[in-house]
Amino acid sequence: MNRIAQFTLIIALAFSQNILAADLSVADVENKISVKQSEYDNYNSSLEAQIANAASLERELGELRQNATLADADRQSALIEMNLKYEQVIDDPELDISPVIAAYARAVRTHKAVKDAITDKYNQWQGELQDVEQMQISKHSLLNTIEGLKEQLNSARIDRLYQEFNRQEAIVVSHNIACDKDETLAKCITRGKSLAKQKASKRFLDSVYEGLSESVEAEKRRQLSDASVQVLRSEVADSNFSGQGNFNVKMNLELQGNLKRSEGCELLGLDRRYCVNFKANENSQVTTSVKVSPMATDESVMYELTVRSNVFDDEVFIDGVSYGSTKLQVMLPSGEHDLEVVKRGFEPSRQKVILSESKTLKVELDRSQYTFSKGERIQDILAGDIPGPDLIVIPAGSFRMGDITGVGLDNERPVQTQDLKHSFGISETEISVKAFEIFVNATSYVTEAEKLKGCAAYEDGKAVWKDDRNWRAPGFAQNENNPVVCVSMHDAKAYVDWISQASNQAYKLPSEARWEYAARAGKETDYWWGDGISTDNANCGWCGSQWSNVSTAPVASFERNDFGLFDTVGNVWEWTTSKQAESNSVVRGGAWNFAPSLARVSTRMELDSSFRSNYIGFRVVREQ
Missing domain, CATH: 1.10.287 (Helix Hairpins)
Known part of the structure; x- marks a missing residue:
C-alpha cells in the first residue's frame, strides 16, 4: 500500500x-x-x-x-x-x-x-x-x-x-396596580396577580436570552420564535391595599423556559434536520403556562398580496376591480377575495384567495390557441419579471436550401429541398449586449474569452488573438443595443440553457435549415431583397454603411426582411447547429468586416465551437 x-x-x-x-x-x-x-x-x-x-x-x-x-x-x-x-x-x-x-x-x-x-x-x-x-x-x-x-x-x-433555554429559576417579583373604581376587590387582586406573573415571565425570558451562549444569533430571530415561559409554581408572599386604592402584591414563582428543539433550529438559523430526532420529553406537565406575545393587532387586519404571472402586459382584477398588470403588490383586508388575471390570447385564470397572512401567488396563463400565427410577435417573461427576447413566429413550410444562384462555394451545394413541418419563434434581432448582460448578472457566468486567451479579431486577412478582448470590450465602441460578440458556441448554448429555465420554455440555437429559411423569407435570391448587395442595406465590409469595416451596428439599424427579422445579412456571423459539420457548429450570415459575397443567405463557415471573435454573435429559437 x-x-x-x-x-x-x-x-x-x-x-x-x-x-x-x-x-x-x-x-x-x-x-x-x-x-x-x-x-x-x-x-x-x-x-x-x-x-x-x-x-x-x-x-x-x-x-x-x-x-x-x-x-x-x-x-x-x-x-x-x-x-x-x-x-x-x-x-x-x-x-x-x-x-x-x-x-x-x-x-x-x-x-x-x-x-x-x-x-x-x-x-x-x-x-x-x-x-x-x-x-x-x-x-x-x-x-x-x-x-x-x-x-x-x-x-x-x-x-x-436547549439546555440553556429550558432552565428553571426562582423569582421574586413585586407589583403595584391601581384598582378601577368600578372593579371589585376580588377582580383587582386577580388582575394584580396575573400582571405580576406576566412581569416575572417577561423578565425571566429576557434574562434567558441574555444568558445564552449564542445570544446574538438568537436575538436576531427572537420575534419569529414561538418560545414561551412556563410557570411551574406561584405563591403570594405578601399583599396589601394602600389607602389610595392601590393593590400591592409580592409573589414567589418557579419559572422554566419552554423551547422546543425544532424552534431552537429556527433561533440559530440551522436546518431542521438537527432537531427532528430529539426524543426528550418536551410535553412535561406544568401548572400554568404564560406565553410572552407581541402587542395584539388591530381587529381590522390588512395583509399584503403579491401577484405574479408568466406573461407580460396582463390585467389583474380583485373583487371585480382592476389593479393593473403584474407584478402587483396590494394591501387587502383579511378574508376571502376573488382574483382574476386576463390577457388577450390566453385563457383567463380565476381563483378564490383566503388571506390570513401575507402571501405571494404565481399565476400561470395558458395560451387560448396552441399554434403560432405567422408573423405573430411573442415574448416570454423570465424569472424575476424580466422580459425575454422579442420573437417573430416563422410559419411552417418548405424551401430550397443552398447555392440556388450558382455563385456560392462547394460547401453550399448541392441545393436541397427542406421541409419544416412546424412553425417556430426566432429572435427578431441578434442577442444584444444588454440581453447577454442580464444573463451574466443572473448566473455569474464567465465566457470562454474571459477565462482563456481573449477573443479573436480579423487583421490583415487573418484571425489573431487579442488577450484583452471579450464581450464587454470587443475592440470597438458598442452600447447595450449592439449585438453581443466574442462569444463561443459554448457561451451561446449557456445563454440558451438559462433562458429555457428562466422562461420554462424550450429555447435553442437555430439549426442551419431554420436559420436559412427564416433569413430567406420566401426568396431564392442571394439576399432577401435581391441578388445585389447595393449600398446601405446591411452592415458588411464595403457595404456602404457608417459601420462597414469599423464595428457592429446597433441591432435593427436596417430594414426587416419579409418575415420581420433584422440583420440576417451582415452585422455579425451567427452560430447555428449543423449535422453536416464535424464540430456541429456553423456560422451564417456574414459580418461587419467580411466581404458582401460572404454575407449571402447560403454562405456557411464551419468553425470549432470554442472559437470566438468580435465578428460572431447569435440569435435564438423557441419551440411552440
Whole structure:
C-alpha cells in the first residue's frame, strides 16, 4: 500500500470515528475541528507544487489548443479564398492561383503540427493529473471529516441551546396596580396577580436570552420564535391595599423556559434536520403556562398580496376591480377575495384567495390557441419579471436550401429541398449586449474569452488573438443595443440553457435549415431583397454603411426582411447547429468586416465551437 493510499485509509477511519462519537460538548467539537483544520491546511500546502506543475502544463495545453483553433480558422479562411480563386479561374484561365494554393497548404501543415504538439502535451498533462487526483482524494477525505465534525457541532449547539433555554429559576417579583373604581376587590387582586406573573415571565425570558451562549444569533430571530415561559409554581408572599386604592402584591414563582428543539433550529438559523430526532420529553406537565406575545393587532387586519404571472402586459382584477398588470403588490383586508388575471390570447385564470397572512401567488396563463400565427410577435417573461427576447413566429413550410444562384462555394451545394413541418419563434434581432448582460448578472457566468486567451479579431486577412478582448470590450465602441460578440458556441448554448429555465420554455440555437429559411423569407435570391448587395442595406465590409469595416451596428439599424427579422445579412456571423459539420457548429450570415459575397443567405463557415471573435454573435429559437 503506497503512501497516498495509507493516508486515505487513515482519514477514512478518523472520519468514521468522529461520526460515531456522541454527546460531545460544543467546546469539544470545536477543538476537534481546529485540530483537523490545521491538519488539512498543512496537507493542502504540500499539494501546491504538484498542482502548480499540472496547472502550468494545462496552460501550455490551452495555448496550444487556442493556436489549433486559430490555425483552423486560418485554414478555413485560406480554403474560402482558394475556392473563390477557383471560381474566378473559370472566367480567367490565365489567372495565377498558385499563391493561394500554397497558402492553403501552409495552413494545413501548420494546423497538423499544432495538433501533434497538443497530443504530446496532453499526455504529459494527464500523467501529472493522475498524481494530483490521488492526492486530491486524500484531501477530500480529510475535508469530509471536517464537514462531519461541523455536523456534530451544529447538533451540539442545539443541545446547548436547549439546555440553556429550558432552565428553571426562582423569582421574586413585586407589583403595584391601581384598582378601577368600578372593579371589585376580588377582580383587582386577580388582575394584580396575573400582571405580576406576566412581569416575572417577561423578565425571566429576557434574562434567558441574555444568558445564552449564542445570544446574538438568537436575538436576531427572537420575534419569529414561538418560545414561551412556563410557570411551574406561584405563591403570594405578601399583599396589601394602600389607602389610595392601590393593590400591592409580592409573589414567589418557579419559572422554566419552554423551547422546543425544532424552534431552537429556527433561533440559530440551522436546518431542521438537527432537531427532528430529539426524543426528550418536551410535553412535561406544568401548572400554568404564560406565553410572552407581541402587542395584539388591530381587529381590522390588512395583509399584503403579491401577484405574479408568466406573461407580460396582463390585467389583474380583485373583487371585480382592476389593479393593473403584474407584478402587483396590494394591501387587502383579511378574508376571502376573488382574483382574476386576463390577457388577450390566453385563457383567463380565476381563483378564490383566503388571506390570513401575507402571501405571494404565481399565476400561470395558458395560451387560448396552441399554434403560432405567422408573423405573430411573442415574448416570454423570465424569472424575476424580466422580459425575454422579442420573437417573430416563422410559419411552417418548405424551401430550397443552398447555392440556388450558382455563385456560392462547394460547401453550399448541392441545393436541397427542406421541409419544416412546424412553425417556430426566432429572435427578431441578434442577442444584444444588454440581453447577454442580464444573463451574466443572473448566473455569474464567465465566457470562454474571459477565462482563456481573449477573443479573436480579423487583421490583415487573418484571425489573431487579442488577450484583452471579450464581450464587454470587443475592440470597438458598442452600447447595450449592439449585438453581443466574442462569444463561443459554448457561451451561446449557456445563454440558451438559462433562458429555457428562466422562461420554462424550450429555447435553442437555430439549426442551419431554420436559420436559412427564416433569413430567406420566401426568396431564392442571394439576399432577401435581391441578388445585389447595393449600398446601405446591411452592415458588411464595403457595404456602404457608417459601420462597414469599423464595428457592429446597433441591432435593427436596417430594414426587416419579409418575415420581420433584422440583420440576417451582415452585422455579425451567427452560430447555428449543423449535422453536416464535424464540430456541429456553423456560422451564417456574414459580418461587419467580411466581404458582401460572404454575407449571402447560403454562405456557411464551419468553425470549432470554442472559437470566438468580435465578428460572431447569435440569435435564438423557441419551440411552440
